[in-house]
Amino acid sequence: QVQLQQSGTELVKPASSVKISCKASGYTFTSNYMHWIRQQPGNGLEWIGWIYPGNGNTKYNQKFDGKATLTADKSSSTAYMQLSSLTSEDSAVYFCARGTRTWGQGTLVTVSS
Amino acid sequence: DIQMTQSPASLSASLGETVTIECRASEDIYNGLAWYQQKPGKSPQLLIYNANSLHTGVPSRFSGSGSGTQYSLKINSLQSEDVASYFCQQYYDYPWTFGGGTKLELK
Numbered sequence: 001q002v003q004l005q006q007s008g009t010e011l012v013k014p015a016s017s018v019k020i021s022c023k024a025s026g027y028t029f030t031s032n033y034m035h036w037i038r039q040q041p042g043n044g045l046e047w048i049g050w051i052y053p054g055n056g057n058t059k060y061n062q063k064f065d066g067k068a069t070l071t072a073d074k075s076s077s078t079a080y081m082q083l084s085s086l087t088s089e090d091s092a093v094y095f096c097a098r099g100t101r102t103w104g105q106g107t108l109v110t111v112s113s
Numbered sequence: 114d115i116q117m118t119q120s121p122a123s124l125s126a127s128l129g130e131t132v133t134i135e136c137r138a139s140e141d142i143y144n145g146l147a148w149y150q151q152k153p154g155k156s157p158q159l160l161i162y163n164a165n166s167l168h169t170g171v172p173s174r175f176s177g178s179g180s181g182t183q184y185s186l187k188i189n190s191l192q193s194e195d196v197a198s199y200f201c202q203q204y205y206d207y208p209w210t211f212g213g214g215t216k217l218e219l220k
Binding site: 035044045046047059061062063095100101103104105106 | 147155156157158159162168200202204207208209210211212213214
């Protein structure tokens with residue numbers, strides 16, 4: 001069955017960067033858009049952007065331009081999101097999602113000194 | 114960006130009751146709407162897509178309706194396992210946007 005397995009909890013310092021992974025299985029990785037979504041504590045959901053692993057094309061929410069960088073490794077069917085210049089405002093759970101239908105379990109990123 | 118206004122923010126209902134959650138878009142989203150259920154510590158699970166299509170494996174007591182800018186999710190005969198937060202999401206246009214969520218509790 002379709003599964004998205006995300007990397008584990010991250011505790012990172014302000015001004016640093018972090019790279020989260022999302023390993024896909026059970027479907028053709030290169031033929032499906034991979035989306036990334038953020039959920040801040042007590043807050044709603046925000047769409048960050050997508051990557052099309054087949055050709056590496058990306059589309060970002062303007063709000064996350066310069067904050068998030070999406071990449072994908074076809075050989076391992078893994079999508080990545082790097083978040084840079086982290087502040088406490090970036091503390092959140094980050095999800096990868098294959099369209100609307102399948103979501104990863106989420107990765108908690110905590111930014112704290 | 115398309116704004117999604119969801120109501121109510123919280124809802125208390127009894128077992129067996131029927132509940133309805135509403136979502137209003139700031140412009141026509143042409144049925145490009147999904148509903149999700151999220152339980153604490155878990156990822157959102159798709160319930161409804163294209164405004165009124167039931168996702169595979171979702172119980173038939175869940176239904177979606179609406180068009181244009183107004184959409185709703187109805188849960189018939191509320192069960193204890195339905196206690197969760199519910200979100201609407203428009204995918205008609207980028208950036209995708211979500212409603213603020215509805216927390217459903219048992220009375």
